[in-house]
Amino acid sequence: MDLGQGNAKMAQRREPVLTAAKPELRSGLAVGQHLALPPEMKVLLSRGFPASMVDWACQMGSYHGDNPARHLLRQSLITEETYYSAVAESCGVPFLPDGSFRPLVVGDVVMQFGEGEAGPLLIGIESGRPIYAVAPALEDVADMRTLLQRHPDWSSCIRVTTPSALRIAITVLRAPAGELEQRFPEMSARERITPGQYSGLSMLSSGFAAGMILPLETQAFAFSLVVGMSCISTGCGRIVSAVRASALALCDRVEPHFGGDASGSADEWPLYTVLVPLYREAAVVPGLVAALASLDYPQERLDIKFLVECDDHDTKAAFSGLLFSHMEVVVVPDGRPRTKPRALSYGLAAARGEFVTIFDAEDRPEPDQLKRAVRRFRASPDKLACLQASLSIDNAGDSFFTRQFAMEYAVLFDQMIPWFSSEGWAFPLGGTSNHFRRSALIEAGGWDPYNVTEDADLGIRLARFGYDSAALNSTTFEEAPVTWKVWYAQRARWYKGWLQTCFVHLRDPGLLLKQAGLAKTLPMSILIAGSLVTLAVHPLFTLALVGYCLGLWGLPLTDGLVGQMVVILSGLTASVGYGAAVFASLTAARRRGIPLRILDLAGIPLYWLCASLAFYRAIWDFVVRPHHWHKTTHGTARNRLLPVANTIS
16 A cells, blocks of 8 residues: 655755766766666656656766756655655665655664664564665665665565655654654644635635624624524534434444354454553543453454553552553653643554554443444455444433533434445544554554544544545443533533644645545535534524514514515524424434433523533634643543443444
8 A cells, every 4th residue: 555645855965976977978968868877767767757857967967976866856856755766666676655664663672774864774574584664875776776686685675765754754653643743744733824824814804894894784694694504504414314314224234244253263353452541540440441351352352552641640550450461551751732642643653453443531332342343344445444433421311511412422423423424425533432444544644643633633634545434333432521611621622623623624725625525525514614603603693583582672674685584594594403403412312212301402502502602712722722632531420321232223
């Protein structure tokens, strides 16, 4: 699989090296006619590279006593990957693009036998023979080719790559949380807003200010139109997903088989890594270990890693005497930003499994979830990179917020995401119980440590790399925040991450559409944009609606057509927006077995107002502390109901 989709950096070496200054290269004649042309240049010509550029590079190299390739690289006429792939072809050895390999570590030591960015770097063992990645300096290419010609058996041990790829591989190994930033800086949330986006926001602000001088009825019409489009589009989506839910669940009952069933040999099941990030979670450790120990998967094929921050001594100590042979604690070194995705990056660097999944400290997955994921992956093409299991709240009866949270999750994970999955659309992932092909996850750069809603970002990024995500018919039971304070902090972090994700992936909208395609991105864009717009304007809409119902002001503002349209749009928005939310919540709760009261459905508008307050807090945090992680406290539920199996069917 070609994993080199990063932007290769241009070589900048300046050693005054004289490339075999043959008279025929000094002549200025067509280079393609010279038999003495370096083999890698002949490869470039065979690929269609212009002979005039090769001729120019050879003349410049002869004039300056330098390597011709250096001039092509300095002028950005070719990339490092283009040149070094030609070197590999001329030497008769494979080429490794950026991101397609990692150093082999022996006793925490990187086995690099050369200085700088040339290698050789030990990257693996195949059939008992070591495999080395090398990136010869430009002036050493001919010597390496001669050496391989004298010792042809060495070719099976050598892989050619670029100096940048070697440097990134070693850097990422020492600090894996920086992999995305190193390989794909344009997809990292470290920078909040680009200069181009600042300009766009300035233009929007100016347009909004100019709109304030328009007649009041025109402003009211524009406001009602924006609110109506966002609420009606998301409302229709809720209705369609609720209607489709039963049919989709019926299709999911028929699952493909892989190898055998639970009675089969352990060797039939691939090695599976489970990553569990924790921070100040000592109280939940015993229950967490017990839940993961009950997974219906061969223990010898499990690789469970608990990711604990270096200063969290209590949580680390809580594992003493509890771990099984297939479990280990991975201590995440100190660093910034201190976020869950940063810890996951260290876990991914240590992962050994073909597949990788994440569980949170309070999660209780159904025992056969890993086997279901393996069967689905095995029956699907390689471009299926991620499976998202349903998340269900098991402490719904604790408070107003837990009941609303339970309905919200049931709508999203039991109706909306399965619908998007069935249509082949991209969707933002949940923060847990997403199962990945490890190779695809590494290719896409892993998690972004600077994005505080790393799951939503990764779902979009996988689509940009040409991968699919799908819903998995299995459930993980979670604990919802019980109090306003905890719920508010968690929700503000989520919305801040949505803002980060939007700004990252809209840095170049044209490139986003080219990579992921309109069919995948449009429904997801409507879902996210509609939700954010609704959160932003819902308090204003509610104020206008309540004021009208109380007779504080009348509608329409005027007797004209525009005034009547404002009334119609507002009525339609309220009917579809609230009605769809009630319908979707009711159907989802019934299918999930969540007992509802009339007050729970009537409380949806109030819950949305609370969400809007969290969204306003998210905007503030996005400006003043974009990478701060609001820690969600677990283990506060008063009554957790844990069904043995409650998969939606």
